Amino acid sequence: MTQLSLVGVSKIFGNTKVVNNVSVTVEPGKVHVLLGENGAGKSTVIKMMSGIYQPDEGHIEIDGKTVRILGVEDARKFGIAVIHQELNLVPQLSIMENLFLGMLPAQGGFVNYRAMEKKAKEALKLIGLNEDVHTPMGELGVARQQMVEIAKALMQNASILILDEPTAALTRKECNQLFAIMDELKAKGVGMVFISHHLDEISRVGDVVTVLRDGQYIDTVDASASEDELVKLMVGRDITNQFPHEHREPGEVLLDVKDLNREGELNNISLQVRAGEVIGLAGLVGAGRTEVIRAIFGADSYDSGTVTVCGKQLPKHAIGKSIEAGLGLVPEDRRTQGLVLDASVAENLGLATMIPTSKYGFADLHGQSKREIDTAKKLRIRMANVNQTAGSLSGGNQQKIVFGKWSMANVRVLLLDEPTRGVDVGARVEIYELINEITANGGAVLMASSDLPEVLGMSDKVLVMSEGRITGCLPANEATQESVMALAVSHMDDDNNAERN
């Protein structure tokens, strides 16, 4: 089995050393976790392992012999395969064809389907994936698509598997499936590199952890290290308070939702958020959190019920009216729903206020520009200047822009959907402080999140959803992960459980 070592490698782009003197050894049958904030150099290290970049200093060893990996093809020959965060699959083609993408078994230009089917079935069996090989890839969930990618890598005799944030898009259950497969691969002697932002996964699946910060090698520790210790290594300082929630005396009701219904998705949703309050919305993926948030904001319609903001009842499905009344939405996916990535930071900040501040159809370019610069400063968005494109900023700074957009609109009630997804530990605290700022100014926040510690740490009250209804309301200081989870699965009937097996 293969052992892969990076020995004191560095990578330089222009004047910046993005990776400096990093040494990592991936042992057969072990999971090596690469840990670090965005921009710490993890991706660059992976790219050197997989031949996309060549190290400018240091060298790579495979089984103790110095080698040069000159490209992805080369890496494959050495038995190194990468499972990228964005999967390289063709959703319209079958599982089988995806497995053999680029290397269809053929005779005289004709595809040998029989051989392909046989090998494909073997490959799926190898990872215990029970699917018809003729199923179109697009019909599988992300987790299963990932498994097919892993099967493909193993089919090509990979002995080192690099998994770049494989759990980012997976539900808890799917994560467990993935970890089970990883355990099996370990037993077979496959060495793995694992990247994840979820610290709790490290002790579950990892053996050793190498921490990077700003391109520097920091330390290699055992995967059983405590989360606090890992965070300290990552950010270089103690984060004394991961959740700096400030409790306030709740004021008048700012958001009042009554009996919201939509066939098959929302079931008698009623909730209130008062001035100064943060209400958390917890539940499993698919419980209807996003649907509730979007219906309140007017992004989607509903069949019956009312939404009242600051005493004014809103019409259904009318985003413009919602914003006028003082609502704002930080959507679950900032890249596709929150930002115009190719537009500047300034333009993105002004997106929600451009029309309300206009006169006679002309945008108030001068005033907006001033307010945009002020907001960028107030939110401490780290950028070269406001004309930089939003897409080039880190996840945390991008999220600050989305918050800033609503801060410019003087929002009274802010709806948050997964406010810190893909945001670094350090930047996360800054996002939480923005939440505090809203409540300090007499605003109200409704926050949906699948990150349970975040919901418990940042809310005053936690509403738990299951299958489109609210199944419970817990004061945050009494709620535990267990009590929330119990409510989150409380409406699941036996049929559903049977289906899951």
Next chain:
Amino acid sequence: MTAQSVKLGYDTGETTVADRIKLFASRNGALIGLIILCIALSFVAPAFLSAPNLLNVGIQAATVAILAFGQTFVIVAAGIDLSVGATAAVSSMLVAYTGANMGLPAWLTIIVGLLAGAAFGACSGMMNAFLRLPSFIATLAMMSVARGLTLVISDGRPISTSGMVNFFGGTLAGIPVPIIMMVIMGIVASIILNFTTIGRSMYAVGGNMEASRLSGISVHKTQIMVFVLSGIFAAVAGLVIAGRLHSAQPQAADGYEMDAIASVVIGGASLSGGKGKISGTFIGAILLAVIRNGLNIMNVSSFWQKVVIGLVIAFAVSFDTLRRKVDTH
């Protein structure tokens, strides 16, 4: 890695004059190309730089430029409008028909023409916004409808136009009116794109429709407005064409949509939306006219001209794509 690419992109913080010139050149490829072409032509064919010839280039560029200004709105909003040539034809035909056959006063016929352009645009826009037809399909359909109606109204024959319409093809104080119209429409388009909420919404919607919608921008209104504006601009182009020919022709502006799209794209707009400038479109239209004019002066057959124009479009856009790749690395 995002944070690092930021650092890389802006490490050069202090820019020298040479850097700035380089940056300007790489961002204004079409303009540089145009200048080089003009200098080259003035050597090869000294007649190129004569005042009458330059005015001729301007007149040739005018109709395509006006269509292309309208097209810029649509492309910035991530759509495409194949119907501009046919809309120009049908609106100018309505102007001529309502004047010659229905006896409406000339000023009223012009308003009818502009309204017709707006109405055809609104149809494309509503198909795009409400029926969710891709703009390519919606405007392909409208192109056929508009061209067909032009033939129905005219019975396939040209109809002569009134003096007021012919003014649009004439001269004013020695300057050809088509050039004046091109400049006016260019300024109007530029003001709309840069200073009005509807113009700024076009960039937002073209850049990310969902993010715009969730920020309270009316996507439907924007989608309809871009096609209405494109239709009005096409109607103005139709007036200029009819004015020059002193008649509305059933086959007028046939295929002009392609030149208009080419001008916008050569001018640096992205077909995926969110990017584009009127100044770029203007340069694109002038560049196409100069190439045609130069090839004419050099007696290159019109058959070969098409080949050359095609190559120029391919070259200009691939240059732009390459530049963007370099920019983002």
